[in-house]
Amino acid sequence: MSKIHVTTTVNGDEVEFLADPRETLLDCLRDKLGMTGSKEGCGTGDCGACSVTLDGTLVCSCLVLGVEADGKQVGTIEGVAEGGVLHPLQKKFIEHAALQCGFCTPGILVAAKALLEQNPNPTETEVRYWLAGNLCRCTGYDKIVRAVMDAAADLRGEAA
Amino acid sequence: MRYHSPSTFEDAARIAAAAQGVTRFLAGGTDVLVQLRSGHVLPDDLIDLKKIPGTYDIAQTEDGGWRIGIAVPGAALGAHAGLCKDWPGVVEGMELVGSTQVQGRATLAGNLCNGSPAADSVPGLVAAGATVEITGPEGTRSLPVAEVPVGPGKTALTAGEVISAIVLPPRGDKAGDAYLRFIPRTEMDIAVVGAAVSLRLDGDTIAEARVALGAVAPTVLLVAEAAEAIVGTTLDDSAMDALAAAASAACNPIDDKRGTAAFRIEVAGVMAKRAARIAYDRAKGASA
Amino acid sequence: MPKDELKELHLVGTRPDRPDGLDKVTGRARYGADISAPGMLWAAVVRSPHAHARILKIDSTKAEALDGVKAVVTRADFPTGLTGEDWNLQENTMAGEVALYDGHAVAAVAATSALIAQEAARLIEVDYEVLPHVTDVDDAIKPDAPAIRPGAADASVPEGMPPNVVRYIEFGHGDVAAGFDDADLVMEKSYKTEATHQGYIEPHACLGQLGEDGRGEMWVCTQGHWFIRRMCTAVLGIEAAQLRVTPSEIGGGFGGKTTIFMEPLSLALSRKAGGRPVKLVMSRSEVLRATGPTASASMDVKIGMKKDGSITAGRAEFRMQGGAFPDAPVDMALYCAFAGYKMPAVEHIGYDVLANRPKCAAYRAPGSPMGAFAVESLVDEMSRDLGLDPIDVRLKNAVVEGDRASYGPKFGSIGLVECLEAAKAHPNLQAPLGPNQGRGVACGYWFNHGGETSVSMAISEDGTAQVSIGTPDIGGLRASIALMTAETLGIPYEDVRVNVVETGALGVNEPTHGSRATFASGLGAVEAARQAIGEMCKRAANEWGIDAEAVEWVDGAAQPAGPNAGKFPPMTIAEIAGKMGSTGGPISGHHESVPEGVGASFGTHVVDVEVDPETGRTTILRYLVVQDAGRAIHPSYVEGQYQGGAAQGIGWALNEEYVYGEDGRLQNPIFLDYRVPVASDLPMIDTVIVEVPNPGHPYGVRGVGETGITPPLPAIANAIHAATGARMRHLPMTPAKVLAALKA
Amino acid sequence: MVAVNLWSSLTRFTDGARVVEIEATTVAEVLNGLVTAYPGLAPIIEGGVSVVIDGDVASGRHTPVAPENEVFLMQRLKGG
Incomplete structure (x- = not known):
């Protein structure tokens, strides 16, 4: 199963990872980038624990493929506080x-x-x-x- | 699984037509990803349509109707003032699909192609007389939305065919539409019953009407008898009762985990009445 | 404790920021699935698609041939010869000869990625012989029902009972027949509740590692890591002390994370994969199909009442299924059913029945909501028939300290009357009601629980304190423990750090369950602090050259007392701590006990609903929770328990249920169809904290976690009746059921 | 002697007695005494019970009991 190279921006930082096209953006954030703040409660878009923004739009990251994030801006809980100052x-x-x-x-x-x-x-x-x-x-x-x-x-x- | 991101619908259709195994198109992905992750559908080829230019556009057609790209999510429909003014019932049907988060992804085309009899956006499209533009290996064709679903999980699209746009007719004057559904909670459920009404007035009298019901039969129903019950009336009590009776009579539902057949039949009439009232008020100028 | 002493409190009863708040609002807090280890494998579980089936053959050849697959385990990899509850746990963790419910694990696989593990699980071929099944409690108790586990009945079951009855209980007192004869109104009705799930948002997750030497490590989301240790080691046949279990932050439990479901699988896979750590995370559908929902119940209740509302006698016969294992909380349901009432005569009969469903686990006041639904509904019905106010009827019969409980013993200090009076006085009771609107009232009860408790506290060199507790913090426990510790030591709240520590760091602790954590770990922390205070007074006395008895502890400092008062300036905790190395070494305190005096908690709820007469849908307009907390250490989190319990009860009352098909498969194993309340379903939930201090706790604490889930079930049924005249006796009260009742 | 109140379905094992007198000064002696006097109770008691003394669940086998105490045997209490 060939993996796809993805370049994306998470909370303003450019990051890269290799994604199996079956992996969700949530999987990629948690398991490839170590950003475990986004949670998986259901995997079906019914609980919202994995909410992130994708190019500014609120989405469930369990309903987005990791490969779809290529070239996009992702915002996660880890980026809500800016420079250590809480929102x-x-x-x-x-x-x-x-x-x-x-x-x-x-x-x-x-x-x-x-x-x-x-x-x-x-x-x-x-x-x-x-x-x-x-x-x-x-x-x-x-x-x-x-x-x-x-x-x-x-x-x-x-x-x- | 192979992931494709073609840049034209023709390429998408070609890839799909050539694929040997299980193929899925990816627009909003809110159904496809759920099926993929649960293991219910494991595609060999996944064709992402969102890199095709224009798929995020909402454009007015020459005749005054609307052409909606297949990747336009519900949130974008709701943010489009012109569309909301013309077809509030279509927009509110789509906006009932899932959560705010799902609204950021889910699309009309996806909701339609998933083939669920309970799809919230479909009755509104059917009542509106919407059509879809289909691109396939043999070129493009147009099909009324009402004819797309042919059974639970099944559509009239043939191998290699893909919906390339949703087209709404011109709204015209003194017209309104509305969609209501019944769910046990206030949000986040699949419709137990859905009812859409689109109508046009001549003075205070209903001159034209279309009534569509969801989740009460294997596919969405366009109920001519329900429309007839209110055409020529001012939506007085007896017209409302006749509408409810006609809507209930058209139902052919099942008992399932989401509701009983008896309940669906009863509440279909209630939802039809309530939707008709909203559509009527909108036609008279009430804002959505 | 005396009321005037409570007035002296500086910190208890305040609302500081919780110490783990920052980590939790920034995404830094690490839950069950959030940790990884070098060389880690991922696991997936193969589950039975049948409600009841003999396992003829498991063929993992294809799975094992897949690149990246490192281990496959089946029941053959577990020791044999277990008995009793250990056998039940092992059998539930992985099916032996027979799969007992839809979702029952039959094999597990570990591989180098989650995707490979899932693919391998699909490649494991299992041959089943499908057996007849039964899922409904009333069907399961029939004499001709498919026998699920012949011979599973315990000694409590008399000869001749139907095959799936595994436990039987009967208790009561007084002359019930005479009581009914003495009544002006006798009513008997039947009630039914469906199984619900705790619905914690965090699926079960663990990371287990076990070497061939029998030493292991586990990171797991759990309410109680010593329980995890004991159960895992029993199921796997290894020594308890060789498994170190570290609790992660926990994403909700409500009783469902007090036991094991899949944790031993990660250890068994690790052992088979040469000791590589194995991460196992359940999907939501696995959680709903194969963890521990609550029991479903079928109940008959009979009550005798005088015209003035006084109850003369009661009888309850409850049948509950808790899955294919004996554990339905039918006893608890019966104990709680009439607990709020003075019962001159009462009779309870309970049947614990097997059915082809997952092994039930505790769920917030296990059993109490079902019993209350039946009894509180019937009391309401009878009160209305007699033209009496439902709160007044409850006040007339309410138990007070010294009264005999319906289940036998006498009550200590309790606050039921105070709750009823507070509810009666609340402005919500004056809110006007419109058409199709109605108001319902009900009470609820939970015993509360002490349990094995071990707490350590150590004073740092700078006079700050660290407390080690063994009860995972689910809803603000660390804040409460820090408040009580700081209050006792007389130091600022911020100077106390509370850590939930792993099994290697403390003696055995029972889980955070039974509403015990703030009570028991709090009591332990106070006792440990008092011990350290004694030591610090001694150190100060030595410095001053006076008797330790002549030193008292005031506002975080030792000061001379009695004849020595004023002779020396107070010596602060920081001063004493700074010299600890040269005055006798570390200063700490410990407490180990199974505390008594838990202090039972009563509550009263009042709900206003509106019912749509055309669709049967119920909207909650207003909701009031009144409950006795004994003493609220951190009132915000007490309110949070009240509100959360009410919300879960509302879900149970209206929409939540396990729906099984004719095929015995769970029809709604995702959150889309297992309908927990969403934000737009609920109004603000008003709370009143009643404080009748518990004499069994140094700060008067009663556990508050559980009682709140109990009253919503009957309160909403009573409100729907008030709104529509329809009496709902089968939960959940879905729109379809309510509409059918309106049309009947 | 301590009077121990049993739940009524246990009377099958106690010749019909709902309250039984046991010579005991601790919880352990209560439980052992019950099994000695009524061997049919053994599996029930081994399966786990709570001993409630004057309304409080006894914390352990060494909790003292005296004739003036009110003692109830209950199913083992637990919580969620």
Whole structure:
């Protein structure tokens, strides 16, 4: 089975790997690049734990082939904090106890960041529907939704 | 598995026609990758269509309709103001497929070619009278969307044929469409019942209508009797009841893990009524 | 502890950032599948497609011929002669002569890549003789049901019972017949609940290595690594101390990660592959098909009630299947069913029944939700028939300290009445309800659990402290332990680091289960800190040349007390620690015990729903959880337990279920069709933390993890009834079932 | 003597007695005494039981019991 050489940009850094065309972008991130922050919870696009951005679009990396990333820009949880400075969403997730086991957290943060970039002032309903593809089994979502709303307010420069 | 990324549909069709084993086309990949990873479908040749120029485009046709590239994901449909204004029902059907993440990848063409009777985007396309452009070894042809699915998991496409565009007719004035589905949760489910209604008004009276149902038969249904029930009416209560009865009567569903046949028959009428109301309001100028 | 002492607390009850928060929001935290090792192989498992089939032949010739395949194991690679639960675990890990359920492992393979391992697994040919199967509990208990494991019944089962009954229990007290005679209203109804799965988002994953010398290492996501060690070594026939098990961060467990499923396979493959480490990660469908869902239940309940709502007698007969192995929590279900009520007379009968399904595991208050669904539904139905308020009826019958529990012993300190009163006073009860809307109330109970506990604490040279615990942190445990330790030592929260350590670093610990971790490891950390404080007081006393008894510990410092008070300035923990090398060596504390006094936890939930009369779909409008926490160490994570438990209960009530086809195969083994609640399905979940301190814990803690999943099942059924008049007695209350009930 | 409350289906092994008197000062003596007096209980007790003393699950075999204690035998308690 011949492998394909892939050159892609992950969180701003150019990287290369050899991918079997059957391997997903998630497999490649985790097993070839050692970026295990993106998680596999289902492998069928139903849980969102593997959420990344691909050329700025939010996707499940388990539903993208590694070879499809060639020449594209990939954004993962490892790139959400910039230069060691946490993104307001990350701070608010800790502050609001919006995580318990933390396994869904990377995917939710990547998804929530994508939401706030296109909608800086989402309603609770908009947050809930945007995140409907990110399963969390620990929190009942209450504190997650609050953390996202509070981070949005923070980013807008409003007091919570 | 061999991975191909041709730069024209003709090349894609040629590769597919020459392939000996299991072949799959890759557009959004949200069905193909699931089948691949679960081992249900292990393609020998995978033909990625997204490197073909124009596959991400949404363009107005000369007659005022729309031509939608096969790699346009649901999120891009929803972001396109012109398309959303003309065909909100088609767009909302596609936007119900999967999550925000899946919307970043999943396509109309993929949803159609997967051949599921429950595909959310298909009833809207059928109600709209959409067609697909098909490229094959013998050239291109056009086929109504309603004729693409021929059974669960089966399409009318022959070996080597690939959908190269989705074409929506011109919308025209005083018209509206809508799609509603029933799922047990609020998101992330496969439709138990889906109903799309497209209609045009003459004054307050419905002059033309098309009603399509999903997940209630082996393929999507275009229910002429349901359309007839509301044409010539102002969608009064008796028209609504007749619509619901006609929709329910057309159903030929199965019991499965997602719902019972009796439930599907009952709720098909409910969804048809509710979708008709939205389509009617949109035709009268309500925004989507 | 006395209330005035609680007022002195500085840290307990505050909400600092959790110590593992940074790693978890940056993607750095390492879970089960996140670690790799040099020379590592990948494993894949071959699973039975049949619900019940004799394994005639396994041919791995083609698989072994594939480039990159390094080992194939079948049951032949495991020792024989195991008995009891060890045999059950081994049999469930890998089928012997008979595959007992769809998804039962029959072979496993290790190869140089995941893709090769998966391809090799497809090349392993298994010949089966398909046997008759049964999956439904009511079918499985029939006398003519296919006998799944003849001879599996234990001594509790009297002669002549149907072949799949493997455990039988009967208990109660009082004159039940007289109680029913004495009642104004007697009602008897039958209820059914379907199996559900814990649904943790992290699939099971481990990395195992085992040499021919019998020494091994394992990295695994688990609620309890000593359990993993004991079970793996028993199944493989190696010595426990030779296997070192390190717990990864864990992506949810809810009871499902307290036992083994595939972990021994990685070790067996490693041993066969010359000791190369083997990574084994389950797919989601493997998780749903072949780990440990909860039992399904069929239940009959009869209650006698006076016109004023007082209960005169109760009877419960529960039948539960927990898969092809004896372990359905029918006993727990019965214990919890009437636990909130003073029962003058009560009778419980339980049957543990085998069926061709995966071996059930614990799931959050195992058994309690099913029992509560039946009893709390019937109490609601009878209250309404008698025109009584459902909260008042519960208050009228509510158990208080000293009352005899329905299951026999007397209750210690409990907070049921406090929960009911708090629920009654909550503004949600005043919210107006519109058409097709209804409000439901129910209570829930869980015992809580002590369990083997070992904790070590060491003071560092700079006066900071490290605590080693053996209970994996699933939902903020390290924050709670750090709070209690810092509170006890009188140092800042940030000066304590809590580590969940591997099996080589502590004595045996039971898992994070039974709502025990904050209670038991917390108690251990406090006791260990107190021990270190004693030592530090002694060191200070030696420096000052006074008796150790004349030194007290105040705000993180030793200070002279009694007649010596004020004679010397306080000596801080940093000062004492800085000199430890020259004053007697390291300063640490240890605690080993099986703590008693766990403190049971009651809760009351109130839910408002709206039912679409045309589709039968239920929407949760408002949700309130009130529960007794004893003392909330970190209130945010207590609320999180309440909210998470409620969400799981809502899923169980409305949409989650194992759906088996006529062929005995699981029809919905992916998250698309196994419908856990998504964010848009739920409203905010309001919480009230009731605090009736548990006298059995130094800070009054009661475990809070489990009770919250119990009340949603009946509360939602009661709310649907209030909204529509339809009484739902079979979970889940899917739109199709509700619509059918509305039309009936 | 300690009065031990059994669950009622165990009366098959105790000649119908639901409460049995056992000479014991510890949990271990309770369990051993039960097996000695009623050998039919042996597999049940070996299979695992919880001994509840005055409402609390006893932490081990050496937990003391006295005649004034209320003692219940229950199925082994566990949790999720």
